[in-house]
Amino acid sequence: AQSVAQPEDQVNVAEGNPLTVKCTYSVSGNPYLFWYVQYPNRGLQFLLKYITGDNLVKGSYGFEAEFNKSQTSFHLKKPSALVSDSALYFCAVRVGYSSASKIIFGSGTRLSIRP
Amino acid sequence: DAGVTQSPTHLIKTRGQQVTLRCSPKSGHDTVSWYQQALGQGPQFIFQYYEEEERQRGNFPDRFSGHQFPNYSSELNVNALLLGDSALYLCASSLGDRGGYTFGSGTRLTVV
Secondary structure (H helix, E strand, C coil): CCEEECCEEEEEEEEEEEECCCCCCEEECEEEEEEEECCCCCEEEEEECCCCCCCEEEHHCCCCCEECCCEEEEEEEEEECCCCHHHEEHHHHHHCCHHHCCCECCCCEEEEEEC | CCCECCCCCCEEEEECCCEEEEEEECCCCCCCEEEEEECCCCCCCEEEEEEEEEECCCCCCCCEEEECCCCCCCEEEEECCCCCHCCCEEEEEEEECEEEEECCCCCEEECC
């Protein structure tokens, strides 16, 4: 079955420190991978995506993600965390093709940045 | 450029009632997907509409139905509401196979 796993329910980081939010995937074929962020009582905001090419993908708000095919991982990273980064983060993978594609989400990781 | 618009933002219904949620996709997008996000969980795929037809469906009962109009907007209907249907309902639009999905802010449905 095609799936996405986020092994950590919560990640706590001090402001200014680097952060990593983990994601692993299981899909057939080449994966299209995404990271979304959700603030309280809001919808999902797109951060970045990997389709093909460079394994290090840069996205919004200083976030980046590293695609690792051998480890089937797509971890989200940021060199220096901000308190405003505190939110719920979802890793997702697109499955299917053309107009029959859909996105499968992980269970989410709550990122908490302490001042 | 308007993103995805969902209405209403909040809704309270009684068990057994029916509800209709609405979604206007981002300009230029032709595909609409609906997701249910229960509290503390990731979004779960309900179904997807393209060319006014349901193209894919997740593991949801027939009480959940939808429609897409010629202008690409969409409705999600839920009949015989249960307490467990309380959730944030998200609409996402996309342009076929290209690019990513743009999400709306969601409709918070509470069933009492």
